[in-house]
Amino acid sequence: MKKFLNSVDTVLTESLDGFVAAHSDILALGDEHKFVRRKALKPGKVALISGGGSGHEPLHGGLVGHGMLDAACPGQVFTSPTPDQMLAAVQAVDTGAGCLFIVKNYEGDVMNFDMAAEMSEGVLQVVTNDDVAVENSSYTTGRRGVAGTLVVEKIVGAAAEQGMALPELKALGDRVNGATRSMGVALTSCTVPAAGRPTFEIGDNEMEFGVGIHGEPGRRRDALKSADAIAEEVCAAIVGDLGERAKGPALLFVNGFGGTPSMELYLMYNSARKIFERSGVRVIRSLVGSYVTSLDMAGCSITLTMLDNEMTVLWDAPVHTAALRWGM
Amino acid sequence: MKKFLNSVDTVLTESLDGFVAAHSDILALGDEHKFVRRKALKPGKVALISGGGSGHEPLHGGLVGHGMLDAACPGQVFTSPTPDQMLAAVQAVDTGAGCLFIVKNYEGDVMNFDMAAEMSEGVLQVVTNDDVAVENSSYTTGRRGVAGTLVVEKIVGAAAEQGMALPELKALGDRVNGATRSMGVALTSCTVPAAGRPTFEIGDNEMEFGVGIHGEPGRRRDALKSADAIAEEVCAAIVGDLGERAKGPALLFVNGFGGTPSMELYLMYNSARKIFERSGVRVIRSLVGSYVTSLDMAGCSITLTMLDNEMTVLWDAPVHTAALRWGM
CATH class of the missing domain: 3.30.1180.20 (Dihydroxyacetone kinase; domain 2)
Incomplete structure (x- = not known):
């Protein structure tokens, strides 16, 4: 294996530290590296939260900021983030208008975001499944959520920034995913x-x-x-x-x-x-x-x-x- | 060799066609793929022109636009562009205030940009040589010009956009390269x-x-x-x-x-x-x-x-x- 790393155990945290240091004008890191968040929140705006296994960078942390996500929860490489990560992110970035989770369709992600949504109030979810390659796959029932997720995050993120309410954002996200x-x-x-x-x-x-x-x-x-x-x-x-x-x-x-x-x-x-x-x-x-x-x-x-x-x-x-x- | 290509002879032109099509709001292509240019020129502004062998993308074509380069001349992969490319670029983007060539220190590049400069009027040059690894190298006398070239192009490009004159731009470029x-x-x-x-x-x-x-x-x-x-x-x-x-x-x-x-x-x-x-x-x-x-x-x-x-x-x-x- 030829990679720039110090230890396989610290690849993710060291990379996140560097990432947030390089973009400290717009980003901040949650405790224990649980999430990357937008530094300046916009009160009254619906919070958009995504996440998933690491290894897909810049998705999702690189898409946190004005006009896109409010927080992203990075799991270990190719491993779903845990519900406590999403709960911590909700607590950090929900300013009272509710949260929309944007979740790629993988069983672990769906399960863990579901669990966090059930334990929170005022959360809706959009699950992306844009990959036409196969129905059902190694980690997925139905179609996989892949690069189209970025398009959903950009378009829904812009609408949230402009003040769209939670149910309409969910409908818009489903519509973009469907297109x-x-x-x-x-x-x-x-x-x-x-x-x-x-x-x-x-x-x-x-x-x-x-x-x-x-x-x-x-x-x-x-x-x-x-x-x-x-x-x-x-x-x-x-x-x-x-x-x-x-x-x-x-x-x-x-x-x-x-x-x-x-x-x-x-x-x-x-x-x-x-x-x-x-x-x-x-x-x-x-x-x-x-x-x-x-x-x-x-x-x-x-x-x-x-x-x-x-x-x-x-x-x-x-x-x-x-x-x-x-x-x- | 595992690459997305149709023919090794057309890799460069097909890629340039795609590149300019994807960024047609800001870029245009010169005849015979001789250069990539800024679509909207700014009369009275000194024109910044760079170039070099292809294979270093987004350098230099991806750095053409408002606040950076006015044109970039792509040679074949890892091969210097020819003087007629730079001459065609000068003709296309010089609005009368002169041109600054920004050239990475490789013998072929230096020779061909020199030749084009001698055949033009009102051209000065900045040669970048930021690589501390080695003195003299396979294709270089002195130090190689590498990633620092982007920094020179950004800073000098901003100054040109703000109306700085040609001799001052050359001095600024040399100063950035020196730092x-x-x-x-x-x-x-x-x-x-x-x-x-x-x-x-x-x-x-x-x-x-x-x-x-x-x-x-x-x-x-x-x-x-x-x-x-x-x-x-x-x-x-x-x-x-x-x-x-x-x-x-x-x-x-x-x-x-x-x-x-x-x-x-x-x-x-x-x-x-x-x-x-x-x-x-x-x-x-x-x-x-x-x-x-x-x-x-x-x-x-x-x-x-x-x-x-x-x-x-x-x-x-x-x-x-x-x-x-x-x-x-």
């Missing part, structure tokens, strides 16, 4: 620090098609194909799943898994954009970069969100987080 | 698409200490050490080279080489910050991310710029590029 589809491809495995070896074996000329963000199996193992051929199949799966809805304005988000450089991501974006536009999608907003990662895995995912006018305006609204920033 | 030191460590090699195999061999438990951004040899090959031990030695090299100047306010920039995830970069930032602060450096500005990359190389570099008040204000000034954005 979003993703699928990913891995060229290499990731290596979890505590395991010390690759999560899965993969041949020199193979790819995992439809991979999950923890290295879960996708649709199949296949020979590595050209970028265009990969994009064709991923886009077809997304468009096929969206059906009639795959027409008109959309956000195209090409996401790197951590080990893939931006040159390749923009090349994939170029392929995917042409393919989507041939089928009637009009790409009016774009995001390209490594935002929902799987440690050091080489690979990428393609996410498409069909946009209506409200969603577009909210996507464009000012945001100031460690990883996403515009308009301020 | 900046970097050094990098590689855990794996990169793979140039046209070569199809790793640039160098490296053992499972080895690191290249002082590596260049094309995979050039550094100070030595060594056993992989802890993050703290690596940071200790890199920071000592930087502080030792700065000498008396290594006291007071500074920008700490931890840069990933393309294959290293942000969790590890923030962990390295955490180590480096503590070490620098023990020796009297006060970290008042931070940047952590993969900005000056070497394709898919795993590794990182540490850059320290000693800040005065003018430089700090210019660092904070609004910027709107694909890779760096704040204040607007």
